Amino acid sequence: MEKKEKIGVYVCHCGTNIAGVVNVGEVSNWAAENLKDQGVVVSRDYKFMCSSLGQELIQKDIKEQGLTRVVVAACSPHLHEATFRNACKGADLNPYLCELVSIREQASWIHTDKVAATEKSKALISGGVARVVHNEPLEPLHVPIHPATLVVGGGIAGIQAALEIADAGFHVYLVEREPSVGGHMAQFDKTFPTLDCSACILTPRMVQVGSHPNITLLTYSEVEKVDGYVGNFVVSIRKRARSVDEASCTGCGICWEKCPKKVVDDVFEAGMGNRKAVYVPFPQAVPKYPVIDRENCTFYIKGTCKACEKFCPTNSIKFDQEDEIINVEVGNVILATGYDAFDARRITQYGYGRLANVFTSLEFERLSNAAGPTSGNIVLRDGKTAPKVVGIVHCVGSRDKNYNEYCSAICCMQSLKFAHLVHERTGAEIYNFYIDIRTPAKGYEEFYHRLLDEGTHFVRGKVAEISDAVRLPGEEGKLIIQVEDTLTGNQLRVPVDMAILSVGLEPRRDAKNVAKQFGISCSSDGWLIERHPKLDPVATVTEGIYIAGCVQGPKDIPASVAQGAAAAARVLGKIQQKEIALEPIRASIREEQCSGCRICNNVCPFNAILFHEDKMVSEVNPALCQGCGTCVAACPAGAISGTGFSNQQILSQIEGLMLLNIKTQIDTVPA
């Protein structure tokens, strides 16, 4: 005869949230009477079980009545499972012997028929009681946390995160795809709303990152493979061959000066300027070592030239240098890979790519940058003519169901900044075409007022098209921006010399692949998904992987920096704890029943199942396993069970729900 468990049932009113629909008193009494032979020794109802008084009720019963199992019928476990488990722990009952049944989200909040909801609640509790009998006391898994961290992406968010962790005394591997850190911020001229020189505030941080004793800076590198789990990631990084020996190169610049091969710089100069085949992306690049672009270098194409090698004073050009694979062990990862700009060619009626003097925002940043291709002179495509009339178009590719539905957050401020720069540097007349002016953060609205004062014409209307087809006198040789001024209700044709398209922000083209590599997900838009949109913006559902900056969604520099710092703080917290407790809800494989078919290996979305070649059996790595249950269902031999979700537990719960184990007959719920 099995020793019967002593079960306590607690039915919460949740104010009127539950009690307003479900007759909690009736349910509690019913449980006491009908679930007695399953082990229920006490059944109570109470106004707010999650309050300290409610918790003390449970703890008192555990101590005085020697309860061995607890069932709480209340809200969704997402909210208070931890609360009640801790309460049990406080009374020395293993927390995994406490089961939550949701009679709020699953009954009172979704039904209006009170009688039916009450009956359903009884059934739900019956299911919970039947299940909890089979619960086993479980202990969370403790895994150690490796103190090193991997930061992927060397833009402002990644730099911030890396510096915070490094300053705290822990090692960081900072991986950046481009030859230099800096990201998009390095391309800008001034930053809003303070009009700080972008490079001036960024480069000190870049230098710090390049020289910090706790940071291993791996530029011109990409993550190839990620294995492992929180606290114990093994990451394989491909350090691409620069063809330059970093040990001896002094960054003197003679190589790129002497290089005869000019290449259009599509990345840093946004196609507005050239670089050489051997180059640093910009003068303040960190690290200072140049890179040979093998696709465009004459030596790699034809086998001739070698001018750089000839002139290098330290003999640092190494044409036969090969990619290096570096394996690192880290405890946590921060992904800060940033954004790509919307491709304005998709909006053909705006003429980008077809009409010469239509520019994108990134192109304009390079134009206005003093170190840019025109030395900061704002001129047309011919490189010399200053525009007399400039039109700045907001919302290009954003807020538009035909392209991206979301608002890109920064373009209004960016457009205002452009208007200011044009005003400052040229005598041009300026038009801003907008739908709404979005200036939410500190100093932003005041910046808008400053622009109003400067005399920029603000036209409230989304630009319909930009054309060079002349219709009226005065339009010859101009770009005509056709738009409705919605505030006056007139269709306007505004002739301009230069049109600047404030293009929206989009996820990186390969964001989905990066997410997959690290085992996290993207939203349908392509941004990496945070754990909770409001309360947990830098964590992800995968333990140990954090996100920061624009990779999570469009945002300005202050917000990116804040997220970089937040992610760093989370990582430091984990490192400091030295080990992490993982939920014991995991799958486990009964070796004797495993036939070695390896079906489970392939279905696991977290790559958590290893195969032992010698024994021909699979084994679940409990640290990587997230308890999703896919392998449990997939195993043809039924050899896998989920701790906390065993077949016995699930089947009993189903029987309980159907009231199969109740001796007295209950009237069927009215239809």
Next chain:
Amino acid sequence: MKEFAYFPGCSLEKMAESYHLSALETTKKLNIKLQELDDWNCCGATTYFYIDELLAYTLCARNLAIAEKTGLDIVAPCSACYKNMYFTAAHLAKDADLAEHVNFALEEDDLQYNGQVNIKHLIEVFAQDVTAEEIKSKVTRPLEGIRVAPYYGCQIVRPQKEKEDVEQPQFFEGILSAIGATPVNYPLKMRCCGGSLIISSRTAALSMVRNLLQCAVDSQATVIATACPMCQVNLECYQQQVNQEFGANFSFPVLYFTQLIGLAFGISHKKLGIGKEFISFAPSLLQAGQRKD
């Protein structure tokens, strides 16, 4: 031999007879058979939809049902007919309730429509059902030196059907290149000619026509090629009125693209209905060194 159910539309009988003639001549040369739909009725242009939606879909669906009996896909040379029938078919496919209503009415004419017909615009036949090489192979008198403004108009590409380019399509230019002509960059090629506004809001329509003509002149074209009878009539037959209203002096030839193809194929002017225009194309032909037939 490709065969289609041919829906000429009301204007092709007289007003745009040259479109009808040149369509048949050129498709014949390309081994395409246009089998006129039996007892077809007016597609409704835009006006049916001003009165009643259900009636409009029904009147259009009658033609679809007649075509379905032949087992052929429909080809319509007129953009309005094309658009109406395409979207009637699309709505009937998506909305079973609408289809039921419409079929209930069609019963009276012993017809039913079961969604089996595809609808194409005549120009799509030249752009998709034959290759540029096939067209080139039939050209005996390439239209060298003739600068053509490819006027798409509105209802060929709009509303958008799938993911096709609605702002800068190039298929018309492709056909013109295949017959040896020079398609010019015509910025207003997707703009509306005014359609029925020429009757109901004359001044507005005349201003739209004026812009199109001026743009053709500015693009240095010698002729505008159209693919819709409404466009041709608006652009050509009202140039006098445009001149009077706006103090201009346009005298710009406007032909159907099938007439241009026919010329390149060496078909006689008479067979292509050339000579029915208000503004003769002959001077431009002579200027370009083409022989006059």
Next chain:
Amino acid sequence: MTDTIAFSQEVSNLLHAAEGEPTRACIQCGTCSGTCPVAGYMDHTPRQIIAMINAGYKDQVLESNTFWYCASCYHCTVRCPQDINITELMYALKRYSIWKGKHKEGLVGPTFSEAFVKMIVRGGRSFEPILAPSYIFSFNLREMLQEVTNATELLLKGRLPVIPARIKRLASFKRMIGRIIPMGGLE
């Protein structure tokens, strides 16, 4: 308490192809009105009309010439960032206007379209000359003369139909229409 239906809902009810109330999605960006080739001739731009519909200004909407000047070119529709089928909305307003018999004075559109549909019901095919009376009298002398000149030239070029075309199965055609609309309204 009377259950009055909002004007925007009334308009949406006439839009078979649309779901819900499409005017609600409008963010008043003005793309439609910036694109519209006829906007300069309209009392109110298409965007303004949508704002007026949402605000319930029924009489003002019906009094405007906007939707009667719509050429159905669909350019607004393909560009609208909120995917509103504005052209269909204009059709719905025309239908509403004719149904209620309320529209701005001096518009050719209403009489022309009614005459057109009656012509089709009569013969199944279009015959332009029969439509002339529905609009020619709204023209001033100069416009009338222009129209006559045009017609003459079309006639001389053999482009004007002189004999009305008819479909063969006219009787069943009329019965088919009768299953949709009571014929009294059209004959």
